[in-house]
Amino acid sequence: xxxxxPISLQPWLRRICWGGRRLQTVLGKQLGxxxxxxxxxxxxxxxxxxxxxxxxxxxxxxxxDLLQRFPSELLGRHAGTAQFPLLVKFLDANxxxxxxxxxxxxxxxxxxxxxxxxxxxxxxxxxxxxxxxxCGLLPGVDxxxxxxxxxxxxxxxxxxxxxxxxxxxxxxxxxxxHALGPGILLAEIQQQxxxxxxxxxxxxxxxxxQPRQLHIPQALDCIDFERGPVKPLQPQAEMxxxxxxxxxxxxxxxxxxxxxxxxxxxxxxxxxxxxxMLLEGQAGLxxxxxISHLCRGTTVLIPACxxxxxxxxxxxxxxxxITID
Ligand SMILES: [Zn+2]
Numbered sequence: 365x366x367x368x369x370p371i372s373l374q375p376w377l378r379r380i381c382w383g384g385r386r387l388q389t390v391l392g393k394q395l396g397x398x399x400x401x402x403x404x405x406x407x408x409x410x411x412x413x414x415x416x417x418x419x420x421x422x423x424x425x426x427x428x429d430l431l432q433r434f435p436s437e438l439l440g441r442h443a444g445t446a447q448f449p450l451l452v453k454f455l456d457a458n459x460x461x462x463x464x465x466x467x468x469x470x471x472x473x474x475x476x477x478x479x480x481x482x483x484x485x486x487x488x489x490x491x492x493x494x495x496x497x498x499c500g501l502l503p504g505v506d507x508x509x510x511x512x513x514x515x516x517x518x519x520x521x522x523x524x525x526x527x528x529x530x531x532x533x534x535x536x537x538x539x540x541x542h543a544l545g546p547g548i549l550l551a552e553i554q555q556q557x558x559x560x561x562x563x564x565x566x567x568x569x570x571x572x573x574q575p576r577q578l579h580i581p582q583a584l585d586c587i588d589f590e591r592g593p594v595k596p597l598q599p600q601a602e603m604x605x606x607x608x609x610x611x612x613x614x615x616x617x618x619x620x621x622x623x624x625x626x627x628x629x630x631x632x633x634x635x636x637x638x639x640x641m642l643l644e645g646q647a648g649l650x651x652x653x654x655i656s657h658l659c660r661g662t663t664v665l666i667p668a669c670x671x672x673x674x675x676x677x678x679x680x681x682x683x684x685x686i687t688i689d
Pocket of ligand 1: 464466484542
């Protein structure tokens with residue numbers, strides 16, 4: 365009987381013009397020779413890529429295979445879905461990302477047969493002191509003002525901009541206008557979707573002198589003009605069973621907790637799958653039948669059938685704990 369153990373997945377690295385090298389220098393990912401590694405897809409079940417298991421008896425299987433073969437063992441009370449519901453990445457913004465917006469589920473259905481809406485959540489890991497992000501619009505900006513500013517080329521003046529620090533948590537529901545500036549490394553938790561509508565790309569061109577495509581009518585239809593400025597969230601101290609943690613977010617699509625510890629903690633599973641991401645430190649992760657080593661930048665999937673895991677830090681650890689609800 366092969367029961368599921370904590371699962372390591374092979375990261376899928378994506379080069380995009382705004383990427384850099386910090387996925388390797390800070391998070392230990394194995395990069396090639398280029399200077400623009402933008403994203404490491406840690407847990408994915410998407411048309412772009414499906415994660416592959418890199419440890420244990422199911423090494424080489426895809427996440428989709430596991431989901432089909434062991435739906436209850438993997439997802440517990442959320443079994444029955446054909447696709448793994450969450451997409452988890454690390455992002456290295458070495459240049460500005462485009463100013464963009466993502467559709468909600470209802471809007472997404474009009475643009476894609478496969479992708480859902482895209483609500484996302486960021487936890488900042490590293491940020492240069494003079495960094496900037498844009499999140500939300502200034503108060504009172506309506507569709508007409510925004511469309512006029514796009515046409516006139518001065519959309520930057522309508523954006524809510526600020527700088528972020530390591531540890532900051534930002535919730536970006538579908539419909540929120542946003543962009544990340546240079547010098548920011550983060551973990552991103554989102555719906556299993558890659559639907560992005562670009563509003564502005566900072567007048568950037570590629571090596572052939574070509575701009576990237578914009579999607580202004582689609583963006584205008586998807587922006588939530590009621591949202592206003594979006595600030596970092598205030599984490600809430602709580603207990604997960606016996607273990608103190610911070611609840612960073614609970615929304616319709618996922619729940620995110622964070623543990624900060626230098627001593628052993630136990631995380632009890634409640635008949636659902638968890639994704640653990642080690643954001644800082646080093647630790648051993650013990651389950652009933654296995655022990656694995658986690659370092660900064662390691663992501664592990666804990667199947668629902670693992671009723672409990674223990675984290676044994678060898679250095680002070682910050683651990684993100686992502687569940688579906
Ligand atoms: Zn986005």
